Amino acid sequence: MKREQWGSRTGFILAAVGSAVGLGNIWRFPYMAYENGGGAFFIPYLFAMLTAGIPFMILEFTLGHKYRSGAPKTLRALNNKFEWLGWFQVMISAMIAFYYVVVIAWAISYAYFAFTQAWGEDSNAFFFGEFLGVADDSAPSKLGSLQWHLLLPLCLAWAATYFATYRGVKGGIERINKILMPLLFVMVLLLIGRIIFLPGALNGINWLLEPDFSKIWDLKVWSAAYGQIFFTLSVGFAIMLSYASYLPEKSDINNNAFMTVLMNCGFSMLAGIMIFGALGYMAQAQGKDLTDVVSSGVGLAFVTLPTAINLLPAPGIMGPLFFCALMFAGISSHISIAEAVTTGLMDKLGWSRPKTATVFCSVGLVVSSLYITQGGILLLDLVDYFINNIALLGSCLVELLLVGWLCRLSDFKAHANRLSEFSIGLWWTVCIKFVSVGILLIILSNNIKTAFSENYGGYSNFEVNTLGWGVLALMLVLAVVINLNSKQEVRS
Ligand code: PHE
Ligand code: NA
Numbered sequence: 001m002k003r004e005q006w007g008s009r010t011g012f013i014l015a016a017v018g019s020a021v022g023l024g025n026i027w028r029f030p031y032m033a034y035e036n037g038g039g040a041f042f043i044p045y046l047f048a049m050l051t052a053g054i055p056f057m058i059l060e061f062t063l064g065h066k067y068r069s070g071a072p073k074t075l076r077a078l079n080n081k082f083e084w085l086g087w088f089q090v091m092i093s094a095m096i097a098f099y100y101v102v103v104i105a106w107a108i109s110y111a112y113f114a115f116t117q118a119w120g121e122d123s124n125a126f127f128f129g130e131f132l133g134v135a136d137d138s139a140p141s142k143l144g145s146l147q148w149h150l151l152l153p154l155c156l157a158w159a160a161t162y163f164a165t166y167r168g169v170k171g172g173i174e175r176i177n178k179i180l181m182p183l184l185f186v187m188v189l190l191l192i193g194r195i196i197f198l199p200g201a202l203n204g205i206n207w208l209l210e211p212d213f214s215k216i217w218d219l220k221v222w223s224a225a226y227g228q229i230f231f232t233l234s235v236g237f238a239i240m241l242s243y244a245s246y247l248p249e250k251s252d253i254n255n256n257a258f259m260t261v262l263m264n265c266g267f268s269m270l271a272g273i274m275i276f277g278a279l280g281y282m283a284q285a286q287g288k289d290l291t292d293v294v295s296s297g298v299g300l301a302f303v304t305l306p307t308a309i310n311l312l313p314a315p316g317i318m319g320p321l322f323f324c325a326l327m328f329a330g331i332s333s334h335i336s337i338a339e340a341v342t343t344g345l346m347d348k349l350g351w352s353r354p355k356t357a358t359v360f361c362s363v364g365l366v367v368s369s370l371y372i373t374q375g376g377i378l379l380l381d382l383v384d385y386f387i388n389n390i391a392l393l394g395s396c397l398v399e400l401l402l403v404g405w406l407c408r409l410s411d412f413k414a415h416a417n418r419l420s421e422f423s424i425g426l427w428w429t430v431c432i433k434f435v436s437v438g439i440l441l442i443i444l445s446n447n448i449k450t451a452f453s454e455n456y457g458g459y460s461n462f463e464v465n466t467l468g469w470g471v472l473a474l475m476l477v478l479a480v481v482i483n484l485n486s487k488q489e490v491r492s
Contacts, residue, residue: 003068003245003246004168004169004170004246004353005169005170005246005247005248006169006170006174006246006247006248007170007174008174009251009252009256010178011170011174011177011178012174012243012246012247012251012256013256013259013260013263014174014177014178014181015173015174015177015243015332015336016240016243016256016260017177017181017259017260017263017264017267018177018180018181018332018333018335018336019234019239019240019243019332019333019335019336019337020232020233020234020260020261020263020264020333021181021184021263021264021267021329021332021333022100022232022234022329022330022332022333023100023103023301023326023329023330023333024228024231024232025232025264025267025268025271025329026271026274026275026301026325026326026329027275027296027297027298027300027301028228028231028232028296028297029228029232029268029271029272030208030268030271030272030275030276030296031275031294031295031296031297031300032224032228032296033045033208033272034207034208034276034294035224036215036218036220036221036224036225037211037212037213037214037215037216037218037221038207038208038209038210038211038212039208039209039210039211039212040211040212040213040215040216041215041221041225043216044216044221044222044224044225044226045225045228045229045265047222047225048222048225048226048228048229048439049229049261049265050431051431051435051436052226052229052230052431052435052436052439053229053230053232053233053235053261054257054258054261055424055427055428055431055432055436056230056233056235056236056396056400056432056436057233057235057240057257057260057261058253058254058257058416058424058428059403059412059432060235060236060240060241060244061240061241061244061247061253061256061257061416062244062253062412062415062416063241063244063403063412064240064241064242064243064244064245064246064247065244065245065247065251065253065415066412066415067245068245069245069343069347070086070090070238070241070242070245070340070343070344070345070346070347070348071085071086071087071089071090071237071238071241071242071340071344072086072087072090072344072347072348072482073086073344073347073348074086074241074245075402076486078402078403078407079402079406079407080483080486081483082402083482083483083486084476084479084480084482084483085395085398085399085402085479086238086344087344087478087479087482087483088391088395088475088476088479089236089237089238089340089344089395089399090238090340090341090344090345091475091478091479092237092238092387092391092392092395092475093237093238093239093337093338093340093341093344094341094360094364095383095387095391095471095475096337096387097161097334097337097338097341097364098364098367098368098370098371099368099371099380099383099384100330100333100334100337101154101157101158101161101334101364101368102150102154102157102368102371102372102376102380103298103330104153104157104327104330104331104334105150105153105154105156105157105372106131106150106153106302107301107323107326107327107330108153108156108157108323108327109131109149109150109153110302110306110323110326111319111320111323111324111326111327112320113319114306114309114315114316114319114320114322114323115316115319115320116316117306117309117310117315117316117319119131119306121310123302123303123304123306123307123310124303126306127302127303127306128377131147132147132374132375132376132377133145133147133374133375134374134375134377134378135374135375138374138375138378139375139378139459139460139463140375140378140379140381140382140459140463140467141379141460141462141463141466141467142375143370143373143374143375143376143379144373144374144375145373145374146369146372146373147372147373147374147376150372151369151372154365154368154369154372155365157330157331157334158361158364158365158368160176160331160334160335161331161334161335161338161361161364162357162358162361163176164176164335164338164339165335165338165339165342165353165356165357165360165361166353166354166357166358166361168353169246173335173336173339176331176332176335177332177335180328180331180332181328181332183328184325184328184329184332185267187321187324187325187328188267188270188271188274188325189270190321191274191318191321191322191325192270192273192274192277194318195274195277195278195281196273196277198277198281198312198313199281199284199285200280200281200282200283200284200285201277201278201280201281202277202280203280203283203284203290204276204277204278204279204280204281204283204290205273205276205277205280206280207276207279207280207290207294208272208273208276222439223439223442223443223446226439226440226443227393227443230392230393230396230440231388231392232264232265232268233260233261233264234333234336234337235396236392236393236395236396236399237340237392237395237396238340238341238344239336239337239339239340240260241340242336242339242340242343242344243336243339245343245347250419251419252419252420252421253415253416253419253420254416254417254420254421254422254423254424255420255421255422275300275305278305278308278312279293279294279304279308281308281311281312282304282307282308282311285311286311293308298377301326305322306319309322338357338360338361338364341360342356342357342360345359345360348486378457378459379467381457382456382457382459382463382464382467382468383467383468383471385451385456385457385468386451386456386467386468386469386471386472389447389451390444390447390448390451390472391472391475393440393443393444393447394444396436396440397437397440397441397444400432400433400436400437400440401437403432404432404433404437405433409429409432409433410429413425413428413429451464451468456468
């Protein structure tokens with residue numbers, strides 16, 4: 001059977017941008033830029049983009065395009081001892097898919113709450129207490145009863161991903177992204193257009209952009225920039241590679257990679273302006289300093305911004321708009337994570353797409369319901385920490401080592417250049433083999449050291465060792481076992 005294909009170049013780019021632009025652009029990037037030198041952060045950030053983001057994106061697009069399969073089969077085609085890495089990446093994607101969807105479910109609920117600001121005056125107590133049911137004695141290993149009100153939003157979030165992965169590349173994924181991405185962009189522009197005219201908003205944006213050049217010499221800032229680039233572009237764990245495996249024969253790989261990266265980073269800037277505009281307004285309205293209101297992650301999206309929305313004019317419009325934007329950014333990323341798993345399984349096991357999508361999304365719904373129990377957010381937090389800080393970066397590093405050092409990198413360069421408008425040269429090879437590898441080594445060893453020296457989030461030894469390290473070890477062992485048992489296939 002002929003492999004599915006994207007319907008158009010725009011469709012592919014929108015899907016790739018949809019994957020890259022996610023919750024991280026909205027709740028991670030702005031804070032990170034603010035914390036790490038404001039306007040001056042753009043220097044390490046642009047540097048990271050040019051030396052790691054774009055080269056890695058080109059590599060993933062090339063591998064997917066050249067071997068026309070998901071990560072396990074592609075890596076096996078390179079060398080049958082590499083296949084485990086593909087499965088490890090697929091497992092990372094699956095693990096992320098199981099909890100990322102929960103945040104989308106929260107966003108769906110909050111989009112609904114936002115019509116009436118149902119979170120009330122104390123958005124913190126509402127979110128953790130009433131909404132998630134976290135109790136004083138909640139812990140990652142001690143989950144309470146299912147929060148039934150979250151089941152419907154969770155099913156809705158899975159339904160969107162199920163539709164996309166079931167219908168396939170052109171009729172599902174491309175179609176959804178062609179609607180969601182332009183809408184997301186317009187919604188963010190509308191939000192910015194209103195927010196910047198609020199008193200204090202420009203102060204907030206100034207806080208974000210004001211450069212602190214002294215930070216440039218701080219190694220932590222550089223490692224933050226690189227860490228953010230790998231995360232924000234969703235490279236290194238099977239996702240972009242899977243999307244690229246559906247590219248038509250004639251595809252401008254280098255150009256597509258540049259556009260995807262630039263659009264993702266452009267969107268991050270817009271999100272930064274939106275968030276800091278809102279925070280600046282909030283600080284002024286409450287007579288506080290920005291440092292008292294600035295936050296990131298779950299706290300920013302579900303505690304700080306609901307309070308800011310209470311203070312906005314027309315909160316019943318701005319609120320739903322913001323949470324729908326969060327939802328759309330999340331759904332398009334979640335689809336790509338699920339597709340990485342779907343493609344990997346389909347290509348390796350020879351299952352049909354409908355069967356694969358149905359099995360994966362059903363299993364996913366069951367597993368993810370763990371996270372909508374009382375205290376489930378703590379489990380989510382712990383798993384996310386280990387996946388993001390250790391597994392993901394480890395997978396990026398090993399991919400670069402295997403592909404960059406043990407394969408003929410020049411073959412991939414030639415493949416990328418063959419159809420591309422502009423060619424990549426020595427800088428690409430240097431960035432893949434040395435710059436990215438070196439930086440990843442530094443960041444990863446640092447993260448591992450930190451994870452060993454202190455229990456993340458104050459969770460117990462038992463929890464960190466089982467739910468953190470234990471899960472990672474299990475994934476690794478499983479991946480190796482699959483690799484060892486993989487039958488020698490006849491190359492077609
Ligand atoms: N790149 C996405 C973001 O910035 C995050 C993401 C993580 C996407 C995992 C896919 C998979 O939010
Ligand atoms: Na991103």
